[in-house]
Amino acid sequence: ETGVTQTPRHLVMGMTNKKSLKCEQHLGHNAMYWYKQSAKKPLELMFVYSLEERVENNSVPSRFSPECPNSSHLFLHLHTLQPEDSALYLCASSQEGGSQPQHFGDGTRLSIL
């Protein structure tokens, strides 16, 4: 049991659709993260929320919109995505601090038609 739950596990959508990815953590952590994992590329950090405030946006296109309503929940809202956005999207959480490991969910496999 991972402690970080992501839904849905799989999502297929057209380029004009709007959908949202959900992440929930039950570990009492105060920081949450969205990552993109594409084939043959290192894991890419997309967004970081610390104490429910966004502290980093790694120049992610505006078609990705994060939301962190509280320390246990994180969303990634998607609209007008491109085929190159097909990837595994991973959510993670941690306690703040450089030595604190992140705990990952199992991801949402996103396919854009």
Added chain:
Amino acid sequence: AQSVTQLDSHVSVSEGTPVLLRCNYSSSYSPSLFWYVQHPNKGLQLLLKYTSAATLVKGINGFEAEFKKSETSFHLTKPSAHMSDAAEYFCVVSERMDSSYKLIFGSGTRLLVRP
């Protein structure tokens, strides 16, 4: 900026033989280093972490890693591979950013275990 380099994209071993996955890092100060494992269709699971205490770190499932500052290395080892060890392994360094920290991931090493 900090970085990690995983020297092998693929490693193949026979079941019961030792495993060595190599990682070099660059850091301007004493880093926090991690190894994660990812099985197919799963998220990343923490194997072990180094945070400037003992240089030999023991992790889960019989894995361990040794921090060598003089070589800027943090190689992952296991004495005897098991079929269930077949997965992708990531070496990771923690980097400070503004008021928070972020993880810098290596490109991964895929471990194949032959029967």
